[in-house]
């Protein structure tokens with residue numbers, strides 16, 4: 428097996444009386460695509476929020492490339508190489524697709540410094556890099572379009588482009604396929620595989636089972652904040668506890 432990239436131990440967070448994530452353990456290897464699955468409210472996005480620094484765990488530890496990262500701020504996680512997309516895509520709607528990626532390329536350097544930010548965007552090297560990333564994700568013909576006018580499929584590609592701008596080693600994809608048509612799903616599947624071929628590891632949350640099973644090397648299933656199962660896609664799709672968690676008690680024989 429290749430080198431360990433991410434290690435999560437006893438990961439837990441409580442909101443008031445609710446144990447949203449409770450004692451979750453999993454590891455991810457370099458170059459792996461790991462699917463994080465589970466029914467609504469299972470704690471998947473909350474795990475992403477802890478791994479990317481949005482929430483500080485109540486208990487447990489997160490190690491990225493061997494070093495403790497739990498409790499670091501999102502910009503520190505991003506600087507270490509953890510990128511993410513969000514379930515609800517919110518680009519700078521009045522700016523162009525290209526400008527949205529230029530902003531991402533600036534990272535935190537120009538936070539609150541509008542003039543510095545504008546100068547940064549105008550650098551030929553920045554524009555070239557933004558255009559390269561946009562061609563890579565399949566938005567080469569949409570660079571001048573206002574981001575707010577993009578249909579959902581292209582918005583999801585823009586969201587991935589913005590996360591790639593920070594040169595992540597690990598990319599967290601939160602429902603990047605949701606609400607898409609069949610051909611858009613296929614395009615993003617190809618894109619995710621290409622991203623992995625570039626050496627970027629991927630942790631993905633996905634409700635579309637066909638997509639999750641097809642893309643993931645391994646799968647971790649959460650239910651009510653706890654890890655319910657872990658294994659290869661074919662093992663997970665046959666696991667009775669997983670089927671029951673998705674389809675309810677009494678479900679028999681059907682893949683989740």
Ligand SMILES: Nc1ncnc2c1ncn2[C@@H]1O[C@H](COP(=O)(O)OP(=O)(O)OP(=O)(O)O)[C@@H](O)[C@H]1O
Nearest residue numbers: 442445446447465466467468469470471472473474
């Ligand atoms: N900031 C918060 N404050 C209070 N409760 C929260 C907060 N964030 C998440 N929760 C709760 O934690 C639980 C897990 O939510 P989470 O969004 O992680 O689930 P999920 O598995 O991503 O679900 P979905 O597939 O519906 O997106 C839910 O009961 C949710 O309401």
